[in-house]
Amino acid sequence: MDKKQDKTALSRRQLLGGAVATVGGVAAAPLARAAESNPANLPPNVPEWTPYLGAGVDANPYGMPSEHEAHVIRRNVEWLTASTESSINFTPLQDLDGIVTPNGLCFERHHGGVPEVVPADYRLMINGLVDRELIFTLDDLRRFPQTNRFHFLECAANGGMEWRGAQLNGCQYTFGMVHNVQYSGVKLADICREVGVKPSARWVLAEGGDSAGMNRSIPIEKILDDCMIAYSMNGEALRPEQGYPARLVVPGWEGNMWVKWIRRLEFGDQPYMAREETSKYTDLLPSGKARMFTWVMDAKSVVTSPCPEKPILSKGQNLLKGLAWSGRGKITRVDVSLDGGVNWTTAELHGPVLDKCLTRFTLPFAWNGEELKVQSRAMDETGYVQPTIQALQKERGVNSIYHNNAIATWLVKSNGEVENVRLG
Amino acid sequence: MYGLVNRAIKRSTKITAAGIAGLLLSTAMPAAAAADRPFGLGTLATAEEVAGWDIDVRPDGAGAPVGSGDALAGEAVFAERCASCHGDFGEGVDNWPVLAGGRGTLTSHDPVKTVGSYWPYASTAYDYIYRAMPFGEAQSLTHDETYGVVAYILYMNDVIADDFVLSNENIGTLKMPNRDGFLIPDPRPDGQPAGTPCMRNCNVSTKIIGRARIIDVTPEGQ
Numbered sequence: 001m002d003k004k005q006d007k008t009a010l011s012r013r014q015l016l017g018g019a020v021a022t023v024g025g026v027a028a029a030p031l032a033r034a035a036e037s038n039p040a041n042l043p044p045n046v047p048e049w050t051p052y053l054g055a056g057v058d059a060n061p062y063g064m065p066s067e068h069e070a071h072v073i074r075r076n077v078e079w080l081t082a083s084t085e086s087s088i089n090f091t092p093l094q095d096l097d098g099i100v101t102p103n104g105l106c107f108e109r110h111h112g113g114v115p116e117v118v119p120a121d122y123r124l125m126i127n128g129l130v131d132r133e134l135i136f137t138l139d140d141l142r143r144f145p146q147t148n149r150f151h152f153l154e155c156a157a158n159g160g161m162e163w164r165g166a167q168l169n170g171c172q173y174t175f176g177m178v179h180n181v182q183y184s185g186v187k188l189a190d191i192c193r194e195v196g197v198k199p200s201a202r203w204v205l206a207e208g209g210d211s212a213g214m215n216r217s218i219p220i221e222k223i224l225d226d227c228m229i230a231y232s233m234n235g236e237a238l239r240p241e242q243g244y245p246a247r248l249v250v251p252g253w254e255g256n257m258w259v260k261w262i263r264r265l266e267f268g269d270q271p272y273m274a275r276e277e278t279s280k281y282t283d284l285l286p287s288g289k290a291r292m293f294t295w296v297m298d299a300k301s302v303v304t305s306p307c308p309e310k311p312i313l314s315k316g317q318n319l320l321k322g323l324a325w326s327g328r329g330k331i332t333r334v335d336v337s338l339d340g341g342v343n344w345t346t347a348e349l350h351g352p353v354l355d356k357c358l359t360r361f362t363l364p365f366a367w368n369g370e371e372l373k374v375q376s377r378a379m380d381e382t383g384y385v386q387p388t389i390q391a392l393q394k395e396r397g398v399n400s401i402y403h404n405n406a407i408a409t410w411l412v413k414s415n416g417e418v419e420n421v422r423l424g
Numbered sequence: 425m426y427g428l429v430n431r432a433i434k435r436s437t438k439i440t441a442a443g444i445a446g447l448l449l450s451t452a453m454p455a456a457a458a459a460d461r462p463f464g465l466g467t468l469a470t471a472e473e474v475a476g477w478d479i480d481v482r483p484d485g486a487g488a489p490v491g492s493g494d495a496l497a498g499e500a501v502f503a504e505r506c507a508s509c510h511g512d513f514g515e516g517v518d519n520w521p522v523l524a525g526g527r528g529t530l531t532s533h534d535p536v537k538t539v540g541s542y543w544p545y546a547s548t549a550y551d552y553i554y555r556a557m558p559f560g561e562a563q564s565l566t567h568d569e570t571y572g573v574v575a576y577i578l579y580m581n582d583v584i585a586d587d588f589v590l591s592n593e594n595i596g597t598l599k600m601p602n603r604d605g606f607l608i609p610d611p612r613p614d615g616q617p618a619g620t621p622c623m624r625n626c627n628v629s630t631k632i633i634g635r636a637r638i639i640d641v642t643p644e645g646q
Contacts, residue, residue, distance in 0.1 A: 385621050
């Protein structure tokens with residue numbers, strides 16, 4: 001990874017040819033500024049959009065965000081992967097409010113691109129240690145009793161580039177492999193009753209219909225506890241990049257297990273040891289041994305404003321915003337520090353506070369141009385406390401890639417600019 | 425309906441006329457099918473349907489399709505179908521995965537995780553290559569070709585000799601070099617503070633020891 005970074009940094013310097021670099025959308029100029037206003041549209045003048053008719057109801061059969069929000073998009077880090085078909089992009093957490101991620105902004109992780117599944121030809125096969133091997137159509141799935149649940153989905157590699165130090169200068173790039181939507185679908189427990197799972201079944205292999213045939217082993221206890229096959233997100237059919245027409249939902253566990261375009265569930269008595277649970281998604285320790293089957297996403301939080309993409313624009317009253325989540329249950333508390341972790345204040349949690357779901361927190365604060373070192377620390381209902389990076393490094397070293405849920409630090413400078421830094 | 429009956433017949437070689445009538449009834453009126461099938465949804469999968477989609481191979485060799493291949497046969501397939509990304513000797517081109525070497529690097533600053541240095545089971549290579557490779561041409565290798573390619577990769581990693589014929593009979597018996605390199609179960613939660621979290625005058629270092637802007641690998645254009 002170091003080599004890749006060096007290469008990228010070099011090519012960027014060559015490209016820039018000595019021009020002034022801007023990073024994370026924040027000009028390296030002395031003052032961070034809000035967009036300038038056009039006086040002709042301000043009181044007492046009549047704004048340009050007022051005298052004339054606007055677009056009619058036929059203009060946008062499927063509505064899109066304002067053109068002024070065109071910067072609110074998923075972004076990719078090109079040097080991370082060899083191809084965009086087996087790659088990842090990031091949710092722009094810094095531009096969102098509340099806890100629901102709009103469908104078009106949910107980060108994507110594909111291993112063989114987005115397949116174009118024809119819904120009439122979609123089938124879910126259940127085989128292995130069951131009384132009846134069955135095949136379900138999409139219509140069959142929609143005829144089962146329905147369950148509707150809000151859950152976060154986080155990639156186990158979220159923050160994976162930050163193990164050794166502060167590397168990517170953005171909230172989006174360091175925390176954006178997470179999204180949170182309401183899923184509608186079928187409880188897997190109901191599907192299990194329909195096929196009649198044999199007592200000897202201990203594991204389920206979930207398999208996608210994409211070009212990677214993405215497959216993961218999931219213990220039967222989790223399958224029966226709260227897993228579901230979802231066909232809708234935020235009220236509409238799953239987006240193609242999120243598994244249309246059906247995906248697995250594995251609440252609180254690493255996103256790689258939430259197999260998209262799911263085509264098959266095989267019940268067996270042993271784990272299948274697929275590529276994604278052996279060569280990937282295992283956590284290498286300094287001893288050379290690697291932790292395997294580290295499924296739960298531990299509690300984590302991030303301040304989404306201010307952050308590198310959201311400088312502080314004005315002195316005086318400001319509002320700190322952030323998100324917290326835990327794969328072990330509900331968030332119970334988030335503390336915020338403005339001085340690098342010396343003193344902490346408990347932030348306000350905004351409901352709903354749900355199980356294994358993003359939770360919004362805010363903290364009003366006054367700013368007078370002083371340097372801040374902003375941190376947040378989440379706690380969940382099991383008593384788990386979001387750790388420091390030093391505490392994680394002590395247990396796991398710096399090469400484990402996955403499951404970095406450490407507290408991050410945003411440095412707010414006197415001009416309001418914000419940078420991702422590492423304290424120690 | 426004929427289709428349903430025909431598929432049901434394929435499931436059993438000893439089906440009786442009465443059995444056919446029973447199956448016909450159950451598929452025609454799923455709600456009345458059986459008390460232990462609470463919703464009566466879905467259709468019974470035929471053995472042929474399952475066989476077409478059930479392509480996984482387990483560490484013990486369960487699921488491995490009949491076939492075989494050795495490193496010599498696999499080398500030719502690899503050169504044509506795999507080497508453009510992975511290199512002739514599995515060294516990896518550009519950002520594409522390195523497949524060979526890396527033994528002894530797992531404790532180093534830059535671990536090289538390959539089939540030989542990291543993967544605990546040979547079956548995983550078969551399972552993955554057949555289902556997902558070549559990239560963008562999934563499930564296009566024959567089973568013999570897949571055994572050959574896996575054999576070639578294992579040969580490059582000094583797991584097997586060049587004349588070893590890898591097959592469904594023996595893929596579950598190979599011991600990979602890093603077979604014992606994994607720890608279960610998950611020991612988390614870890615990294616937890618002793619006692620309740622500190623709120624005031626906490627004894628932490630607030631010195632800046634790293635800055636993302638200096639490392640300068642963040643994409644531009646926001």
